[in-house]
Amino acid sequence: MTVNFYKNNSEREKMDKDLTETIANLEGVTKAELDILRPVLLLQYTPETYALLLDSNYFYIAETSRYYFMNKDLTIQNNQLIIVSGIVDPLTSHSDTIRAQTAIIQRQENSYNLYLDDGVFKIYQNPIIQQKTFPKGFNLNNYTYVLYTTGHNKIS
Amino acid sequence: MLKHLTVENIEGRRFSIAYSTQNFYSTGVPLSDNAPTSLDPSSFSELASDYPLSAEFRNITYYVLTESSKENAINRLGFTDVRLIYDDFPADTFPLKESKVLINGVWTPFYFETNVSNDGLLVSIVAHDKPQYPFNSGSFIGINARYSNLQSFSYVMGCLINMVSAVYSIAPTCVLVDAAGATIGGISRFHYSAPHYVGVENIYTWFFESRDNNPYDGVPDSSEDGGGGTYDNDSDPIPLPEMPPTLNGSNSFTTLWIPTTAQLNAIGEWFWTDDILTNIKKLFADIVSAVLSLHSIPITIDEFNTAIFNVAGATSTIECRYITNQFYDFDCGSLTIEKYYGSALDQSPHTSYLLYLPFVGSVSIDTDEIVGKTISIRYRIDVVTGGFICYVLINNNVFYTYTGSCSISIPISSANYGDMLLRLLGNAADSVSLVAKNGLSAPVAIGAGAQLALNVMNAKPSISHSGTLSEAYGWLGVTTPYLVIKRPRLSMPKNYQAFGGFPSNMTAKLGDLKGFTVVEQIHIENTNLLEEEIQMVENLLKAGVIL
Numbered sequence: 001m002t003v004n005f006y007k008n009n010s011e012r013e014k015m016d017k018d019l020t021e022t023i024a025n026l027e028g029v030t031k032a033e034l035d036i037l038r039p040v041l042l043l044q045y046t047p048e049t050y051a052l053l054l055d056s057n058y059f060y061i062a063e064t065s066r067y068y069f070m071n072k073d074l075t076i077q078n079n080q081l082i083i084v085s086g087i088v089d090p091l092t093s094h095s096d097t098i099r100a101q102t103a104i105i106q107r108q109e110n111s112y113n114l115y116l117d118d119g120v121f122k123i124y125q126n127p128i129i130q131q132k133t134f135p136k137g138f139n140l141n142n143y144t145y146v147l148y149t150t151g152h153n154k155i156s
Numbered sequence: 157m158l159k160h161l162t163v164e165n166i167e168g169r170r171f172s173i174a175y176s177t178q179n180f181y182s183t184g185v186p187l188s189d190n191a192p193t194s195l196d197p198s199s200f201s202e203l204a205s206d207y208p209l210s211a212e213f214r215n216i217t218y219y220v221l222t223e224s225s226k227e228n229a230i231n232r233l234g235f236t237d238v239r240l241i242y243d244d245f246p247a248d249t250f251p252l253k254e255s256k257v258l259i260n261g262v263w264t265p266f267y268f269e270t271n272v273s274n275d276g277l278l279v280s281i282v283a284h285d286k287p288q289y290p291f292n293s294g295s296f297i298g299i300n301a302r303y304s305n306l307q308s309f310s311y312v313m314g315c316l317i318n319m320v321s322a323v324y325s326i327a328p329t330c331v332l333v334d335a336a337g338a339t340i341g342g343i344s345r346f347h348y349s350a351p352h353y354v355g356v357e358n359i360y361t362w363f364f365e366s367r368d369n370n371p372y373d374g375v376p377d378s379s380e381d382g383g384g385g386t387y388d389n390d391s392d393p394i395p396l397p398e399m400p401p402t403l404n405g406s407n408s409f410t411t412l413w414i415p416t417t418a419q420l421n422a423i424g425e426w427f428w429t430d431d432i433l434t435n436i437k438k439l440f441a442d443i444v445s446a447v448l449s450l451h452s453i454p455i456t457i458d459e460f461n462t463a464i465f466n467v468a469g470a471t472s473t474i475e476c477r478y479i480t481n482q483f484y485d486f487d488c489g490s491l492t493i494e495k496y497y498g499s500a501l502d503q504s505p506h507t508s509y510l511l512y513l514p515f516v517g518s519v520s521i522d523t524d525e526i527v528g529k530t531i532s533i534r535y536r537i538d539v540v541t542g543g544f545i546c547y548v549l550i551n552n553n554v555f556y557t558y559t560g561s562c563s564i565s566i567p568i569s570s571a572n573y574g575d576m577l578l579r580l581l582g583n584a585a586d587s588v589s590l591v592a593k594n595g596l597s598a599p600v601a602i603g604a605g606a607q608l609a610l611n612v613m614n615a616k617p618s619i620s621h622s623g624t625l626s627e628a629y630g631w632l633g634v635t636t637p638y639l640v641i642k643r644p645r646l647s648m649p650k651n652y653q654a655f656g657g658f659p660s661n662m663t664a665k666l667g668d669l670k671g672f673t674v675v676e677q678i679h680i681e682n683t684n685l686l687e688e689e690i691q692m693v694e695n696l697l698k699a700g701v702i703l
Contacts, residue, residue: 014702023597037688071182080340090689091696096526097685099667099703103678107657107700108664109671114499116659121501128496134187134533135489136516138562139452139637145540146563147413149467 001063003028003041003072008058012069015095022056023049030085036064040085045076059086066093162307265411266551394554396547398533402482410448412479412539414457419476423465426472451542451563454631455486482540488533493526501625501644502527510640513546518640526550533637537562561628657700666703674700 005023010016026049031040039061043049053074060067068086074081092100105111108117178664226238403416415423446468449536457479465476493509495502502525512518521531532549542563548556571636657672667674 011702013675013696013700014272015399021674036536036657036686041511073667086267088689088692090685091701094683094685094689094693095371097683098680098697099445100665100682101678101680102663102665102676103697104662105660105662105669105673106676107672107674108660108696109653109657109673111662111664111669112653112658112660113662114658116661117503117506118659119498120659123506123648124447125499126242126645128641128643128645130639130643130668132639132641134491134637134639137488137634138486140454140631140635142456143452143454145417145450145452145566147415147420147423147450148410148540150410150448 001028001030001041001061002026003043004060004062005053005056006058006060007056008069012089013091014031015069015091015098017089017092020057022052028084034064036066037088038085039064040083041084043075043084045080045082050074050076050082051082053082058089059084064089096108193259195425200562223629247346283691286596357662391553394551395552396549398555399483399536402480410683411467413480414460414477414479414642415465415648416540419465419474420476423472426465426474447568450566450568451564451565453537453539453542454635455537456486457539479539482538486535486537488535490530490532491638491639492530493528495528496643497646501646507641507643510642511548512634512638512640513558514633514635514637515544515560516546516558519558521548521556521639523557531639535562564631666697670701671703672700674698 001025004020004021004027006017007147008022009018026041026043028041031042042109043053043144053070057070057072058067059070065091069089071085071087075086077083190449223660230236230238298543309527323366406641413423459481460479462475462477465472465474496507501507502523507523507527509521509523509526510518511521511531530549532547532552534547534549535544536547537544542565543559543561546558546560654672657674661676678694678697680693683690685693
């Protein structure tokens with residue numbers, strides 16, 4: 001079983017991981033029957049390998065075609081074997097398959113509609129208050145007297 | 157494994173399940189030669205440990221087939237209310253009977269296969285001409301008509317869970333297929349008359365139903381409806397109305413004089429000369445009777461005629477201006493309400509608008525009606541009375557109208573002055589009353605959104621900004637309309653979109669998206685992922701991933 005170890009510099013939920021290879025093509029065997037999702041591997045112990053594994057947090061098994069988050073409980077057995085375990089990273093392992101899926105998107109970084117109010121925004125309790133005046137108002141200096149009279153007026 | 161079945165899932169629903177760690181044997185027809193005739197009760201030890209029975213779950217009434225099943229249900233699984241199904245159900249509803257279906261006039265044995273998914277339950281009735289037992293232990297078989305509502309039973313996915321009840325019923329979807337999977341038509345009825353056989357007796361079959369009846373049993377079943385809307389967004393224009401005809405202008409009976417201050421003073425002097433008093437008293441009791449009103453209005457009138465002032469047949473030597481129109485417009489101009497955030501925060505109820513109108517007071521305006529639009533104020537004044545109607549136009553369409561008075565009466569007698577005082581006091585009382593009732597002043601709000609506008613001030617208390625401002629009060633108030641805008645102050649962490657994203661609610665191919673993404677609904681298909689991986693991916697996508 002061929003295993004590549006990496007240092008993963010990305011968030012766990014990132015699909016395309018930023019990986020720095022620490023050990024390439026290391027041969028190992030599984031401790032028991034291979035659990036594809038949670039493999040436990042036995043590797044030949046050398047101080048150099050152990051040191052590199054301590055600097056690793058991610059690995060890839062060619063036979064399963066899957067990436068794994070490496071558990072940090074490295075165990076050295078009789079100075080001969082290193083026991084390494086991990087749990088599958090399905091997001092990266094199956095990125096092509098996932099990218100082919102269609103879904104209803106709830107929230108997105110770049111594709112969004114801000115007129116959907118999902119109540120997630122937080123607002124301060126001191127609101128913005130503005131006053132805007134209309135261009136024209138009544139000028140009380142420009143008033144007009146109105147004298148309304150009746151009774152056989154002659155205006156012509 | 158039945159890991160997620162809870163009281164909440166099954167409350168109000170009736171269904172039956174049978175489960176065993178051994179292969180399951182169904183009903184009716186003779187068993188195949190290699191089928192065991194009994195099941196080992198000890199097989200339930202694994203079931204008991206794997207099956208997380210909550211206390212509430214144990215309190216549900218369970219129905220079992222046999223006394224031995226009842227003992228096991230009580231002693232091994234801890235159920236407290238276990239009854240024999242024979243005791244509580246009529247024989248013709250008892251589910252474990254021979255299973256036959258009438259296909260094109262021929263009674264044919266059959267069995268059920270079911271597939272459970274989040275979309276519901278698909279039941280396939282597989283016809284066969286000889287016993288097909290045992291079923292795979294992973295199968296999930298049988299539905300009884302009386303337990304028809306199984307939509308939420310999608311949790312039952314474990315290989316230890318088999319289901320039987322079944323005999324003649326139709327589940328939400330029922331398809332008859334042959335051994336090759338092809339659909340068979342012509343189903344007319346199902347048959348369930350024969351008793352079950354030895355071997356079935358020892359199946360640990362649990363029938364349970366929720367203890368309480370649904371209190372809404374009298375309500376008709378939900379029905380499909382909706383859709384078929386026209387999506388017609390057309391809106392008819394409501395422009396400013398035409399100027400009405402003059403009914404009370406200058407004519408042979410009445411005259412609308414608009415004297416200058418000097419002209420008015422001269423007229424006043426002339427009024428109290430002996431000649432005019434003598435002449436007028438021929439027709440009127442006093443000079444006041446010939447003067448219908450004297451008041452001032454807060455606008456200038458540029459178009460007028462001039463004539464020698466005369467009243468009630470008495471002619472002066474004073475040249476005075478007069479008009480023939482009764483109504484005049486005063487345009488306060490327009491304001492365009494720009495979007496501030498360009499988001500839902502600009503809309504109601506987050507942002508609210510209060511409009512101050514001279515001689516009216518402050519009124520609330522429906523935020524959603526004006527954001528991104530132009531609001532205009534136009535007064536139409538009746539010169540005769542000083543009354544007006546104020547139009548609030550949005551994009552040149554009338555949305556709100558308010559009425560009031562903008563004149564100041566000038567008393568020409570003590571009685572006339574008394575009337576004016578009474579009118580002013582009345583206005584003051586009306587103003588207090590309106591504030592008490594509404595919490596704000598909206599003297600007359602006829603517009604379409606007027607009532608709605610009363611409610612847009614969020615959860616915070618709405619404070620009246622002014623009362624009724626008519627007549628002299630209006631002259632003492634602010635005489636230019638203005639808007640008071642109250643908008644939320646957004647707290648926006650830096651780079652928020654990368655951590656939480658913004659609302660999307662769109663259907664998209666995930667490969668077309670970049671950055672932080674939260675999926676609301678997805679049906680992962682065409683994959684070689686393991687079942688557990690599919691669940692893991694769904695959980696990740698719904699929690700948020702970075703694509």
